[in-house]
Amino acid sequence: MPSDRQPRLRFAPSPTGYLHVGGARTALINWLYARHFDGKFLLRIEDTDKARSTEESTRAIFDGLGWLGLNWDEEVVYQGANLAAHQRDARLLLERGYAYRCFCTPAELEERRREAESRRESFKYDRRCDRLDVAQIERRVASGEPYVIRFRIPDGTTEWDDLVHERIAFPNKDLDDFVILRSDGTPIYNLAVVSDDVAMGITLVMRGDDHISNTPKQILLYRALGVELPQFAHLPMIHGMDGKKLSKRHGATAVGDYQHQGMLPGAMLNFLALLGWSPGGDREIMTVDEMIQLFSTDGLQKKAAIFDPKKLEWMNGQHLSLVSLSELEPRVTPAIVAAGLATTEQLAARHDWYLQLLDLLRVRARTIDDIVRQAAPYFPVIITYDTDVVGKHWKNRAETADLLASVAKALETARDWDHASLETLLRDLAEAKGLSGGKVFQPLRVALTGLAVSPGIFDVLVLMGRDLALKRVREATVWVTETQQ
């Protein structure tokens, strides 16, 4: 039984695009299994399709996995490098009589497929080349006629106990004598996968359930090769909101897209894990370590899950507040710098202040981009006033200009620039003017931040500092005065 060995799992993407969220989910579940059961998680790049594989895609896979923190335990295996082994296995199967040469050309096959279709029959290779006599085969091979190697499907039924589904069975009569080696000597997917999985000592093959129909073919290959079978687990697909397989038209499908949208890797992992796995009960928000600890194949889902970006955002907001500031800082800083608000050096020079700012802003942010947007007013940059907000809180320009001028004057007199003092000062001002707190604080918030959303107004003042705060209020006063009709 595979269970008495140390579990060895692999994630085997083909480098033909970006790291898709579905792929990332598959990688994550493999990784969680390996980490929970103290096994090994390996990475294999399936680059045998030279035409579609690119180095850029390979890098994107590394980057995506790296960002998510899904580290692999041994050197990356490139399938293309195992060509000789694949050919050797194909040869072996031919010699042992499990496979045979087929001289039918792609054009002939296509023709027969079309005929079958017109007769509304399903096409299956008719094994005509398996009936060729030895002398004829030798003659055709000697003449240099191209041929492929086909695997001969035996009679019977092929079945296995899937870790996610239960028993899955395929009558062998429904299986086709599939090609394992092309006429140019390169291997076909199913052969390459089995050959590599055997070589890598994989004990559990966990992949998307779009591979279910490949599994009986692969099991037959394992048997013919005379090697021990791994366990299989087929994970459900991820669909878009319309229930169709997640694709480009659903918007962001690459892991990198979410990285750039300001998601935290921990939140992404948490969200992806819950798309097809549940720890049971009502548990939802988890750190990576908690997921590893809680992981169990019992919670694996059979049903395809729909990717809901809304829930991802919510979850990211939860993680934004949950992670330590030291973990958050390096995620946010590059975005702050990229937005031109400050340089890394400037942030380092006011480190305590910066952390305080982050701590205050993260409460009401759902993405890192939200934090950056809200952080802008605290840096000496030009801010703009949101039109909707102006219309709401600066409706009467003359009154607003008057109010802001009074606020500025009051703030100038502040002896101590701290929360308590400022609160006393401004509440007194409101009372003197016969206004409710909100009538003063809201217009002031707009003046300071240009936004309707911010931390408590006194925290904003303290964090902004006397000079910048006063500058913002004076500038707002001028702006209000100049824009009134």
Added chain:
RNA sequence: GGCGCUAUCGUCUAGGGGACAAGGACGGGGCCCUCUCAAGGCCCAAACACGGGUUCGAAUCCCGUUAGCGCUACCA
């Protein structure tokens, strides 16, 4: 067409014969808190696809139907 997989609120899910007039979360609606927003608290609407069995009893087990999805290459 053939083969396979799947089926609980709009979405992610709990549940695995009696604890279910089905629980949690996102999203939606409302209220509270409050200087705003977020967070938080409280409340509301919202689901066992359908039909047969098995059983004293079915969301749960079995069969069928339907629907969705996947595969059906000298792609991976």
